[in-house]
Amino acid sequence: MVRSDSLTSAEVVVLNTCTVTASADHDARAAIRRIHRENPEAKIIVTGCYAQRAPDEIAAIPGVSVVIGNSHKHELADLAFARQNAPSLVPLSALESAKPSSEIVVGDIFADTELLAAPVFDSDNEKTRPNLKVQDGCNNRCSFCIIPFVRGRSRSLPLGDIIANVNQLVANGYREIVLSGINLGRWGRDLGEISHSLLSDAGDRNSRRVRFVDLLRAVLADTQVERLRISSVEPMDWSDELIEFVASTPRIAPHAHVPLQSGSDRILRLMHRRYRPWHYEDRIRRIHAAMPQAAIGADVMVGFPGETDEDFRQTYALIDRLPFTYLHVFTYSSRPGTPSAQMPNQVHGNVTRERNRLLRELAASKRRAYQEKFIGRSLTALTLTHIAEGRTECLTANYQKLWLEGVHEANLSVEPLVTGIEGEALVGSVED
Numbered sequence: 001m002v003r004s005d006s007l008t009s010a011e012v013v014v015l016n017t018c019t020v021t022a023s024a025d026h027d028a029r030a031a032i033r034r035i036h037r038e039n040p041e042a043k044i045i046v047t048g049c050y051a052q053r054a055p056d057e058i059a060a061i062p063g064v065s066v067v068i069g070n071s072h073k074h075e076l077a078d079l080a081f082a083r084q085n086a087p088s089l090v091p092l093s094a095l096e097s098a099k100p101s102s103e104i105v106v107g108d109i110f111a112d113t114e115l116l117a118a119p120v121f122d123s124d125n126e127k128t129r130p131n132l133k134v135q136d137g138c139n140n141r142c143s144f145c146i147i148p149f150v151r152g153r154s155r156s157l158p159l160g161d162i163i164a165n166v167n168q169l170v171a172n173g174y175r176e177i178v179l180s181g182i183n184l185g186r187w188g189r190d191l192g193e194i195s196h197s198l199l200s201d202a203g204d205r206n207s208r209r210v211r212f213v214d215l216l217r218a219v220l221a222d223t224q225v226e227r228l229r230i231s232s233v234e235p236m237d238w239s240d241e242l243i244e245f246v247a248s249t250p251r252i253a254p255h256a257h258v259p260l261q262s263g264s265d266r267i268l269r270l271m272h273r274r275y276r277p278w279h280y281e282d283r284i285r286r287i288h289a290a291m292p293q294a295a296i297g298a299d300v301m302v303g304f305p306g307e308t309d310e311d312f313r314q315t316y317a318l319i320d321r322l323p324f325t326y327l328h329v330f331t332y333s334s335r336p337g338t339p340s341a342q343m344p345n346q347v348h349g350n351v352t353r354e355r356n357r358l359l360r361e362l363a364a365s366k367r368r369a370y371q372e373k374f375i376g377r378s379l380t381a382l383t384l385t386h387i388a389e390g391r392t393e394c395l396t397a398n399y400q401k402l403w404l405e406g407v408h409e410a411n412l413s414v415e416p417l418v419t420g421i422e423g424e425a426l427v428g429s430v431e432d
Contacts, residue, residue, distance in 0.1 A: 013045070020049070028058075029061060036062055045076070047069070056104070059102040071108065131231075132169065132177055133180050133181060134179055135157065141272055142271055146338055166225055179228060185242075217245065227253055227397065235280045236275050243287055255295045256297075259298060262315050263318030267304055272339075277318055285322070295326065297327060298328070320362060331353070379418060381404070382412070382413060402426040404428055415430065417430070
C-alpha cells in the first residue's frame with residue numbers, strides 16, 4: 001500500500017478522533033461525511049477516543065468501514081490491511097447494531113495493564129517535531145472528564161523502550177522531540193523497580209519510586225537528542241526537583257504547560273481537582289523564578305456547572321497576577337457518563353461565551369507583553385515546514401511562533417534576531 005497525496009484518490013482513509021468535548025464529536029462526524037462525499041469508494045477507518053466511547057454511533061455513519069477503539073489502536077495497521085489475520089475483529093452485527101456492513105474492534109480499555117504502542121519509524125520528516133507518547137491513561141477522576149473512560153488506567157512506556165525510540169528518532173534526523181502523555185507527570189508510577197543503570201546519573205533512588213524527572217535524566221544521558229519538549233504536566237507533579245532539573249539544561253525547552261481549569265477553590269473541589277489555587281500559584285511562581293524567560297501556559301475552563309460570577313472573578317484574578325504567556329480557554333462541555341453532566345445549575349451559553357472572551361483577551365495581552373521583551377534579541381528556533389509569502393514558520397525554544405525572513409528548509413536550528421511582532425507571531429531574520 002502506497003501513501004496517497006490526495007484524499008480523493010486514497011483507497012483507505014484513517015481518521016483519529018477526539019471526544020473531550022461535544023464539538024470534537026461533531027467535527028469528527030462532519031469529517032467522516034466530507035471524506036465519504038469526496039471519495040465514496042474509500043474505506044474509512046475511524047479510531048481514537050470517540051471510537052472507543054461510541055463505536056456504534058460512528059459505525060452508523062455512511063461510509064465507515066471499520067471502527068477501531070483505543071484498546072486496539074496499536075494494531076491498526078494489521079487490522080486495516082490484514083484483517084484476515086486479526087482474530088480480535090468483532091463484526092458489528094455481533095454487537096446488535098443496525099449496520100452489519102461495518103466492523104468494530106473495541107475492547108475493554110481497563111484490561112490494558114501496559115502501554116502498547118506502534119514502533120517509531122522514519123516518516124520522511126513530514127513533521128519536524130515528532131510526539132513520542134511515553135504515558136497513556138489517567139487514574140484521576142475529574143468530574144468533567146471523559147478521558148479516563150476512553151484511555152484506561154495510567155500506563156507507562158518502559159524506559160528502555162523510550163531511549164530506543166528517542167535514539168531512532170535522532171537517527172532519522174529529528175532535532176526536537178516532544179514527550180507526551182495523558183497524565184505525563186505520572187510516568188513510571190506503574191513500572192515498579194527500574195534498573196539503576198537505566199537511570200544514569202540520577203543519584204540514589206532506593207528511598208523512593210522512580211519519577212518523571214528520572215526519565216528526563218536518563219534520556220538526556222543516553223541519547224543525543226538536541227532538545228526535549230515536555231507537553232502538559234499537572235501542577236502537583238511539578239516538584240522542586242523537576243523544576244530545578246528542567247531549568248538546569250538547555251536541552252529541555254524552557255516551556256511549562258500546567259493545567260489550571262479554575263482559580264476558584266470551590267469549583268476546583270467540584271471538579272475533583274487535586275490542588276488548591278494557592279498550591280497552583282506557588283508552582284507557577286517557582287517555575288517562573290527558575291526560568292524567567294520560559295513560556296508558561298495553562299488550560300482554563302469556563303462555565304463549569306454552578307460557576308458564579310464570583311468564581312469566575314477569582315479565576316480571572318489568579319490568571320491576571322501570574323506570569324502566563326498563553327492560555328488554552330475552553331467552554332465546559334457536558335460529557336455523557338461524567339458526574340458533572342448530572343450537576344445542577346448548568347451555566348447559560350451567553351454567560352460562558354462572555355467569560356471565554358474575557359479570558360482570551362487577557363491571554364492576548366499577556367502574550368503581547370511577553371513577546372515584546374524579545375524584540376532586538378536573538379532566540380533559538382527550529383524551522384518548520386510551512387512557508388508563506390517568502391517567510392518560513394519557526395517555533396522558538398520558548399514556544400513562540402516566529403516568521404523567519406526568507407525560504408529555509410525544514411528542521412534547521414537557527415538563531416534569528418527578533419525584529420517585530422505581527423499578529424500573534426514574532427518576526428525575525430538571520431544573517432546570510
